[in-house]
Amino acid sequence: xxxxxxxxxxxxxxxxxxxxxxxxxxxxxxxxxxxxxxxxxxxxxxxxxxxxxxxxxxxxxxxxxxxxxxxxxxxxxxxxxxxxxxxxxxxxxxxxxxxxxxxxxxxxxxxxxxxxxxxxxxxxxxxxxxx
Amino acid sequence: xxxxxxxxxxxxxxxxxxxxxxxxxxxxxxxxxxxxxxxxxxxxxxxxxxxxxxxxxxxxxxxxxxxxxxxxxxxxxxxxxxxxxxxxxxxxxxxxxxxxxxxxxxxxxxxxxxxxxxxxxxxxxxxxxxxxxxxxxxxxxxxxxxxxxxxxxxxxxxxxxxxxxxxxxxxxxxxxxxxxxxxxxxxxxxxxxxxxxxxxxxxxxxxxxxxxxxxxxxxxxxxxxxxxxxxxxxxxxxxxxxxxxxxxxxxxxxxxxxxxxxxxxxxxxxxxxxxxxxxxxxxxxxxxxxxxxxxxxxxxxxxxxxxxxxxxxxxxxxxxxxxxxxxxxxxxxxxxxxxxxxxxxxxxxxxxxxxxxxxxxxxxxxxxxxxxxxxxxxxxxxxxxxxxxxxxxxxxxxxxxxxxxxxxxxxxxxxxxxxxxxxxxxxxxxxxxxxxxxxxxxxxxxxxxxxxxxxxxxxxxxxxxxxxxxxxxxxxxxxxxxxxxxxxxxxxxxxxxxxxxxxxxxxx
Numbered sequence: 001x002x003x004x005x006x007x008x009x010x011x012x013x014x015x016x017x018x019x020x021x022x023x024x025x026x027x028x029x030x031x032x033x034x035x036x037x038x039x040x041x042x043x044x045x046x047x048x049x050x051x052x053x054x055x056x057x058x059x060x061x062x063x064x065x066x067x068x069x070x071x072x073x074x075x076x077x078x079x080x081x082x083x084x085x086x087x088x089x090x091x092x093x094x095x096x097x098x099x100x101x102x103x104x105x106x107x108x109x110x111x112x113x114x115x116x117x118x119x120x121x122x123x124x125x126x127x128x129x130x131x
Numbered sequence: 132x133x134x135x136x137x138x139x140x141x142x143x144x145x146x147x148x149x150x151x152x153x154x155x156x157x158x159x160x161x162x163x164x165x166x167x168x169x170x171x172x173x174x175x176x177x178x179x180x181x182x183x184x185x186x187x188x189x190x191x192x193x194x195x196x197x198x199x200x201x202x203x204x205x206x207x208x209x210x211x212x213x214x215x216x217x218x219x220x221x222x223x224x225x226x227x228x229x230x231x232x233x234x235x236x237x238x239x240x241x242x243x244x245x246x247x248x249x250x251x252x253x254x255x256x257x258x259x260x261x262x263x264x265x266x267x268x269x270x271x272x273x274x275x276x277x278x279x280x281x282x283x284x285x286x287x288x289x290x291x292x293x294x295x296x297x298x299x300x301x302x303x304x305x306x307x308x309x310x311x312x313x314x315x316x317x318x319x320x321x322x323x324x325x326x327x328x329x330x331x332x333x334x335x336x337x338x339x340x341x342x343x344x345x346x347x348x349x350x351x352x353x354x355x356x357x358x359x360x361x362x363x364x365x366x367x368x369x370x371x372x373x374x375x376x377x378x379x380x381x382x383x384x385x386x387x388x389x390x391x392x393x394x395x396x397x398x399x400x401x402x403x404x405x406x407x408x409x410x411x412x413x414x415x416x417x418x419x420x421x422x423x424x425x426x427x428x429x430x431x432x433x434x435x436x437x438x439x440x441x442x443x444x445x446x447x448x449x450x451x452x453x454x455x456x457x458x459x460x461x462x463x464x465x466x467x468x469x470x471x472x473x474x475x476x477x478x479x480x481x482x483x484x485x486x487x488x489x490x491x492x493x494x495x496x497x498x499x500x501x502x503x504x505x506x507x508x509x510x511x512x513x514x515x516x517x518x519x520x521x522x523x524x525x526x527x528x529x530x531x532x533x534x535x536x537x538x539x540x541x542x543x544x545x546x547x548x549x550x551x552x553x554x555x556x557x558x559x560x561x562x563x564x565x566x567x568x569x570x571x572x573x574x575x576x577x578x579x580x581x582x583x584x585x586x587x588x589x590x591x592x593x594x595x596x597x598x599x600x601x602x603x604x605x606x607x608x609x610x611x612x613x614x615x616x617x618x619x620x621x622x623x624x625x626x627x628x629x630x631x632x633x634x635x636x637x638x639x
Contacts, residue, residue, distance in 0.1 A: 013195075054169070055196065113170040115216075118150040126151065127142060 012051035062112040065095040070103035154217040164371040201373035225250035226388035234363040237374040254384040260439035267445040276312030276564020279557040282516035287507025289443025291452040296481030306399040312564035314357035333361040334398040336382035339405030375409035390448040402455035477501040510617035515574035526550020555590035568612040
């Protein structure tokens with residue numbers, strides 16, 4: 001079972017590397033990969049496609065900032081965040097807003113594995129842990 | 132009241148200008164104390180990670196698209212999808228004198244119900260061992276209080292001496308005796324007001340042991356008045372393997388604090404066989420490739436990096452390590468025993484046969500060795516016990532041959548008798564370590580033939596009488612031996628006279 005998982009992961013990585021064009025995920029290539037898998041089949045297709053999906057999702061998350069906010073966020077602010085992240089990570093980053101009342105006030109930006117916390121809820125949590 | 136509010140406002144103002152960056156991941160799978168995590172792309176090897184609910188983990192497997200972490204703490208509340216955060220810190224434990232007399236878990240949290248520990252300093256659990264330049268050769272003795280060890284297999288401050296043997300051969304007892312002896316020496320030394328006296332603080336790390344055994348050990352130490360100089364680090368069998376894996380490193384960190392601050396410490400790892408088993412379990416769950424006896428490839432490094440942290444530092448203190456290894460059917464050629472034998476500076480081998488014959492401590496003189504040798508002995512012990520190991524080895528050889536024939540020449544018979552008496556003299560009950568000055572006295576009496584007229588079966592009784600004679604009536608002489616640490620002509624004459632006095636009183 002373990003070796004099947006390893007083989008599936010290895011194959012998924014190969015498919016993933018084929019889906020990248022100029023350092024970004026290409027929608028055409030992804031469609032091509034899915035078409036190939038559907039036509040030709042593969043051993044453990046569910047395992048392969050799940051691993052492939054995880055790799056693509058991780059890669060896409062690196063180029064997309066989710067801005068959680070409590071209070072108003074306008075397009076100019078989102079554009080400024082996207083520009084700042086693009087500069088910081090050296091890749092094209094887009095930003096979308098996601099309201100979250102639990103933050104009380106402020107922002108929390110998710111991009112890939114990184115989280116930039118600038119909310120009152122986050123600061124109170126930090127305060128609570130430091131007491 | 133307004134001051135408190137102002138303080139809170141200031142704190143909020145300070146925090147409100149900060150944007151904190153965190154690196155996060157999500158639990159993909161959690162089982163048997165190990166979590167597989169997606170994300171955590173910035174995590175470092177051995178970094179502490181924060182799980183929800185207060186549990187912490189250590190990143191041990193850094194793979195291309197997942198991280199394997201061992202979890203320290205309660206794993207019952209963790210589930211797939213939970214967010215995990217890096218901390219940027221290495222796992223640290225509290226250190227310092229505030230820990231003395233306390234029982235703590237692998238993370239340094241008190242488990243003895245005596246309240247919080249007032250320690251202000253922490254040390255990282257994993258630390259690179261001291262290098263070559265800062266080390267000093269081992270030359271100061273660390274008395275175990277066990278005559279067979281102190282006279283034939285001496286241990287020095289900063290040494291690593293393995294205690295190896297089958298189950299139930301008295302391995303733990305030797306280490307407890309040693310801890311009790313340090314406490315006794317500390318009390319005498321501190322009471323004497325000698326400014327040059329260096330007390331030895333002890334750390335006992337219990338790995339994978341039954342809770343009842345740990346309680347018994349604590350009681351023995353408490354009864355002997357040794358707990359006040361001892362820290363107990365407990366990772367019992369009921370703890371998860373991650374805690375058992377971390378516990379000896381935590382203990383080493385606590386010992387290093389004493390060493391770094393110019394003090395001497397002794398650490399007992401009881402035992403490293405169970406430690407290796409806990410690490411094997413973690414490694415197998417992390418799907419690391421397994422090798423001999425299913426142990427992972429880095430099991431040697433597991434113990435070498437731990438034991439290398441014991442040292443005597445130039446201008447600072449020392450950390451002496453007494454690791455314990457349990458063998459199966461006396462097999463010292465198994466994987467873990469051979470590894471630890473090669474890492475340490477000698478071993479004390481305990482034999483089941485000797486133990487069952489009533490020879491306790493059941494030290495096998497032929498297989499036991501201290502690579503530091505006589506440089507870790509005081510001159511007085513060298514003078515009275517320098518040739519003992521050879522004599523005893525010769526006795527064992529002769530005794531084996533003597534079984535085949537009854538006609539023995541007088542010289543062989545005398546050698547056998549003498550050997551038999553030495554064996555009897557080395558018998559010592561548990562938890563009653565002998566001060567070095569009394570050891571010297573008993574060995575002196577033996578070398579001068581005071582036990583020769585006594586029947587072998589009564590040697591133990593005679594030795595006990597000699598000890599109580601010196602303790603009650605010749606205390607000044609014992610103090611002189613302790614302070615001089617060598618037998619000059621004058622002291623030898625006094626000892627001879629005192630032994631004659633005892634002989635007369637014992638015969639009567």
